[in-house]
Amino acid sequence: MHLIFDHDGVIDNSFKFHVRKFCEFSGKDISLDDFRAAFMWNIFTAEFLKDVDWEWYHNFIFLEQSQRSISPEIKDELKRLNEKATLSICSSWEEKNIEALLKHNEIDDMFTRVLGRESGSSKVEKLQRLSTSSQDWFITDTVGDILEWKEAWVLTLWIEGWYHEKIALKKANPTKLVASFQDIYEAIFS
Numbered sequence: 063m064h065l066i067f068d069h070d071g072v073i074d075n076s077f078k079f080h081v082r083k084f085c086e087f088s089g090k091d092i093s094l095d096d097f098r099a100a101f102m103w104n105i106f107t108a109e110f111l112k113d114v115d116w117e118w119y120h121n122f123i124f125l126e127q128s129q130r131s132i133s134p135e136i137k138d139e140l141k142r143l144n145e146k147a148t149l150s151i152c153s154s155w156e157e158k159n160i161e162a163l164l165k166h167n168e169i170d171d172m173f174t175r176v177l178g179r180e181s182g183s184s185k186v187e188k189l190q191r192l193s194t195s196s197q198d199w200f201i202t203d204t205v206g207d208i209l210e211w212k213e214a215w216v217l218t219l220w221i222e223g224w225y226h227e228k229i230a231l232k233k234a235n236p237t238k239l240v241a242s243f244q245d246i247y248e249a250i251f252s
């Protein structure tokens with residue numbers, strides 16, 4: 063079995079970090095709600111993000127992002143999940159940033175592949191490349207991701223104050239919805 067993780071909002075609680083860095087980078091005053099709304103569908107189609115040079119943005123945030131800490135609880139849980147399944151990451155953000163962050167947190171060995179922005183803007187295409195069976199799970203936290211990926215099971219992680227609200231996630235109808243990273247194991251393996 064393959065567990066394919068979204069990165070932001072699942073492995074890293076990066077919502078406020080990205081809003082702050084994006085405002086610094088663009089000189090625009092983007093509200094938390096505007097940024098949240100961009101994740102209701104594929105992030106690259108959001109109107110106010112259309113002319114962003116994403117490579118520049120990710121270079122701009124590289125040092126700070128790659129030094130972020132993943133919580134010990136999430137690391138322990140990933141270890142437990144990795145004993146049962148192959149793990150990889152499918153993200154819209156930069157592979158090199160994510161890989162550096164995983165390395166900094168000494169969890170890079172757990173993931174067989176990381177497909178990010180460099181591998182294409184469509185999460186569906188990247189998920190198709192990563193997924194090898196109908197038993198696989200895509201573990202994500204935003205409405206756009208749930209709506210885009212209809213071909214296998216989707217487990218959605220809802221954590222208060224991170225990206226999307228529970229009510230919006232429920233409406234998008236994921237296979238399962240859990241409220242903490244620690245609930246993923248039981249939701250999938252019991």
Ligand SMILES: [Mg+2]
Binds near residue numbers: 069072
């Ligand atoms: Mg996410």
